[in-house]
Amino acid sequence: MSDFDLEFRNVTKTFGDVRAVDDATFQVRRGEFLSLLGPSGCGKTTSLRMIAGFERPTSGEIFLDGRPVGATPPYRRNVNTVFQHYALFPHKTVLDNVAFGLRMKRRPPAQIAERVDRMLALVELPGVGRRFPHQLSGGQQQRVALARALINEPTVLLLDEPLGALDLKVRRRMQQELKRIHREVGVTFVYVTHDQEEALTMSDRIAVMNHGRIEQLDTPSGIYERPATRFVAGFIGLTNLLRGVVEARHDRDVVVRLASGARLRAETADGAVPGAEVDVAIRPEKIQMTAVRPAAADNCLEGHVTNFVYQGAATEYQVTLADSPEVRVIVQNIGETWRAAVVPVGTRVYLCWSRGAGLILSDAAEAPQRDPEDDEAAAERVAWR
Amino acid sequence: MAIEGAAARPALPTGAVRSARQDLLALLNRWGWVKVLLFLMPACLLLMVYLVIPIVMLIVMSFYRSTLFGVVPDFSWNNYLHFLRNPMFPNLLLRSIRLAVTVTAISLLVSYPFAYFLARGTRRFRTTLLILVMVPFWTSYLIRTMSWLPILGIKGLVNYSLMTLQLVESPVEAFLFNQFSVVLTLIHIYLPYMVVPIYLSLDRLDGRLLEAASDLGATPLRTFWHVTLPLSLPGVVGGIVMVFIAAFGAYVTPKLLGGSSGIMFGNVLADQYSGTFNWPFGAVLALIMIAVVLGLLVVASRFARLDAVFGARA
Numbered sequence: 001m002s003d004f005d006l007e008f009r010n011v012t013k014t015f016g017d018v019r020a021v022d023d024a025t026f027q028v029r030r031g032e033f034l035s036l037l038g039p040s041g042c043g044k045t046t047s048l049r050m051i052a053g054f055e056r057p058t059s060g061e062i063f064l065d066g067r068p069v070g071a072t073p074p075y076r077r078n079v080n081t082v083f084q085h086y087a088l089f090p091h092k093t094v095l096d097n098v099a100f101g102l103r104m105k106r107r108p109p110a111q112i113a114e115r116v117d118r119m120l121a122l123v124e125l126p127g128v129g130r131r132f133p134h135q136l137s138g139g140q141q142q143r144v145a146l147a148r149a150l151i152n153e154p155t156v157l158l159l160d161e162p163l164g165a166l167d168l169k170v171r172r173r174m175q176q177e178l179k180r181i182h183r184e185v186g187v188t189f190v191y192v193t194h195d196q197e198e199a200l201t202m203s204d205r206i207a208v209m210n211h212g213r214i215e216q217l218d219t220p221s222g223i224y225e226r227p228a229t230r231f232v233a234g235f236i237g238l239t240n241l242l243r244g245v246v247e248a249r250h251d252r253d254v255v256v257r258l259a260s261g262a263r264l265r266a267e268t269a270d271g272a273v274p275g276a277e278v279d280v281a282i283r284p285e286k287i288q289m290t291a292v293r294p295a296a297a298d299n300c301l302e303g304h305v306t307n308f309v310y311q312g313a314a315t316e317y318q319v320t321l322a323d324s325p326e327v328r329v330i331v332q333n334i335g336e337t338w339r340a341a342v343v344p345v346g347t348r349v350y351l352c353w354s355r356g357a358g359l360i361l362s363d364a365a366e367a368p369q370r371d372p373e374d375d376e377a378a379a380e381r382v383a384w385r
Numbered sequence: 386m387a388i389e390g391a392a393a394r395p396a397l398p399t400g401a402v403r404s405a406r407q408d409l410l411a412l413l414n415r416w417g418w419v420k421v422l423l424f425l426m427p428a429c430l431l432l433m434v435y436l437v438i439p440i441v442m443l444i445v446m447s448f449y450r451s452t453l454f455g456v457v458p459d460f461s462w463n464n465y466l467h468f469l470r471n472p473m474f475p476n477l478l479l480r481s482i483r484l485a486v487t488v489t490a491i492s493l494l495v496s497y498p499f500a501y502f503l504a505r506g507t508r509r510f511r512t513t514l515l516i517l518v519m520v521p522f523w524t525s526y527l528i529r530t531m532s533w534l535p536i537l538g539i540k541g542l543v544n545y546s547l548m549t550l551q552l553v554e555s556p557v558e559a560f561l562f563n564q565f566s567v568v569l570t571l572i573h574i575y576l577p578y579m580v581v582p583i584y585l586s587l588d589r590l591d592g593r594l595l596e597a598a599s600d601l602g603a604t605p606l607r608t609f610w611h612v613t614l615p616l617s618l619p620g621v622v623g624g625i626v627m628v629f630i631a632a633f634g635a636y637v638t639p640k641l642l643g644g645s646s647g648i649m650f651g652n653v654l655a656d657q658y659s660g661t662f663n664w665p666f667g668a669v670l671a672l673i674m675i676a677v678v679l680g681l682l683v684v685a686s687r688f689a690r691l692d693a694v695f696g697a698r699a
Binding site for chain 2: 052053054073074075076079080081083085087088089090091100101104105148149152
């Protein structure tokens, strides 16, 4: 027995001259909830289909429960899939849909009936067994699909954007449900999604994919707080990137000089050497916006408010710095209620943050970008500089 | 990118089943009586002129009396009794049904694998093969029938080949003018009626359902049995109905290629109109034929009712 339910070793999949999955290596621990997150076309669905056995890697090897699966066909893998559009059998009742896997294994009917009942109870759908899939709502169909997959007690449960077709409200509830079911059954989940929020809230770990490569595999907070590449920084949440040149470095502390001459201090883990062009990444909510320059601050830049979006709990400001780059700042509306809640456009402000809040993204850590223009979903989210 | 796009086909139809009655009521609500009547008028007229009125005329005619001086209006069951008293007619009916069943069964066995290959096996040759299936439709029925004479005849292609290869001493006569040639020709003529509906139902089949079955542990054979076959049943039933009806009513092909065994129910029926001019008895035979076909449709609709269960599948 292996500690890992699932392992990719140098897995590459090409379709023609497109590298859908490019040299992916990672392990998934037993009982873990791993999300494959990325824009459409990043290779996450192809990865899932390779685990299920619908596609075979061009090179490299996938291990399930410690054993290489090679050319094992889908019907001999102890892996089950919850498909994007459920793929329930329209001519079978809910009961027959859920029982399908066990019938294929020729289990005794009494045992099948008992486990179907248990599964329908687990997904909180008792009493719909005699209905047909088209008589159920989208959320209910989703639960049936889940029961149909889980009843086989798979080593790994694959979920291919299972909530994509549901409306927001049902989606939120199903996210909670999925987490509960994951806790109850303890099966390893591999969850494909393009929704960063979904990945952040549900996963134990997230693998962020782009152009077939895994850019970063880390816990949700690790991905958010310490993005490894510009792509990750831009794809998950909002990030301000300020371009500059490394001026000096002491251990982890780095001083970066911006084009305007302003100096920023930040921390880095990788080899940003003096003279290298880098980006300082800073999340909008980590910036303090003040009207007067504080006496002591690691970093402080002067600018003026050019726009703001009032969001209730917080306000998102657009601040233009002296040397023209714009920075987004999110300010929690924690002030007293009788005060003006927002800072008006045109106000001169200072943006300050501690050295630990900023992160250095150097070109060295960057994955080579192929045809980035076809990647509109990512482009939309990439922070402006 | 094409890789993921393949997985993003539209969702399965999930709409509730609607009855024809509900559809009509919804239409009335939207359009109002006048427009609905206006739109339905041509169809209703056609049905009246070509279906309802002729059948009423047949029923009326079936009670008339045929005399030397022509058809005389009457109300007598004699024509029906004539059918029952003379064993030749029920036997002929059974023969026609047997022929139709044979043709339908063999067509089905030939068509299903072929349609399966068309829908799920090949991409490159799909259009070409479909056109080849359809080509006979554009050829006259008679030519399609007659074309078998130079193939199966004593000096025909098959015998010539067998003789040249010295597989037989003298020409084989068993190829033509018997049940065999009739069945073969009818299959040739009506095969498209079987292939096309099965092809359409298989083509419509959502490939993700097959993946789901495989994912749940079904071998390819069991996937076929549990998913592909049941979901293609509407096409199969459609094909069976169409080929059966066509083969059941066939009388030109049996007459031309059937030899001494070439008399079918349809021949006798046609004879009542064009030969013996016994129209009232012809009407009885025609009504019996219609009854058999209606019976088949009732049985078929039991299977087709599955269609409603499948949801709003076209």
